[in-house]
Amino acid sequence: MTLNDLPELEEALATAIHKLNQAPVVWLLGGSCCLLLQGVELGKPPRDIDIYADAAGIQPLHETLALQAVDAPRLDQEGIYSSILSHYEIEKVPIELVGGFEVNSEGSSYRVEIDQLLYPAAPARHIRDVTVRLMPLSHELVFNVLRNRQDRYDAIAEAMLRDMNQHLPLLQELLSRNRLNEEHRMVLKRLIGLQP
Numbered sequence: 001m002t003l004n005d006l007p008e009l010e011e012a013l014a015t016a017i018h019k020l021n022q023a024p025v026v027w028l029l030g031g032s033c034c035l036l037l038q039g040v041e042l043g044k045p046p047r048d049i050d051i052y053a054d055a056a057g058i059q060p061l062h063e064t065l066a067l068q069a070v071d072a073p074r075l076d077q078e079g080i081y082s083s084i085l086s087h088y089e090i091e092k093v094p095i096e097l098v099g100g101f102e103v104n105s106e107g108s109s110y111r112v113e114i115d116q117l118l119y120p121a122a123p124a125r126h127i128r129d130v131t132v133r134l135m136p137l138s139h140e141l142v143f144n145v146l147r148n149r150q151d152r153y154d155a156i157a158e159a160m161l162r163d164m165n166q167h168l169p170l171l172q173e174l175l176s177r178n179r180l181n182e183e184h185r186m187v188l189k190r191l192i193g194l195q196p
Helices: 007-020 031-037 055-064 114-121 137-146 150-177 182-192
Strands: 028-030 049-053 074-078 081-090 093-105 108-111 124-127 130-133
Touching: 007 049, 007 055, 007 081, 007 093, 007 124, 007 130, 028 031, 028 114, 028 130, 031 049, 031 137, 031 150, 049 055, 049 114, 055 081, 055 093, 093 137, 108 137, 114 150, 137 150, 137 182, 150 182
Parallel strands: 049 093
Antiparallel strands: 028 049, 074 081, 081 093, 093 108, 124 130
16 A cells, blocks of 8 residues: 555645645654555555644644644643644545654653654655655654554564664664663564664
8 A cells, every 4th residue: 555545645645745844843744644655564544644743843833734723732631642732634634733742651751852853864755746754663663662552563663674774773862862661672672673
């Protein structure tokens, strides 16, 4: 499955990227769309578009999508997640804008740092006539281990192992800047041979 197989999603994604790229802040495409664009095997096609930024970037990004807004950015603390969250819709495709994202799970604590850490390591893809930067797979691996999505983290690890040297430096940086419990580290070790 590729984005070309999903023309409605591709159209909505191209429109969203074009709008978001007008904001004077950096952001990344995450979630299942980002995995699809990086060759990760998904069990089913993406249903929505996930956009990530640091908290300071949310208002400018929200303004570029204001005409498509379903709600306004607000602090959302649900279960293991904390973020500034807002929702949009383009071509009937739901979009989530997530800022200042943090995950706290079973003693592990992970903070998503877009500007300083993830954006500089983000691969770029071209969709129609626009360019988008993608959440690095190292982030997606840690995130999905923390939320216990084995279907996702097994597929992500498989994609990363095709070129582990490309992903390892950022993964090690993420692990040094965040706190992962022993169990989560052991899952990572099993998946990609990483030392705990």
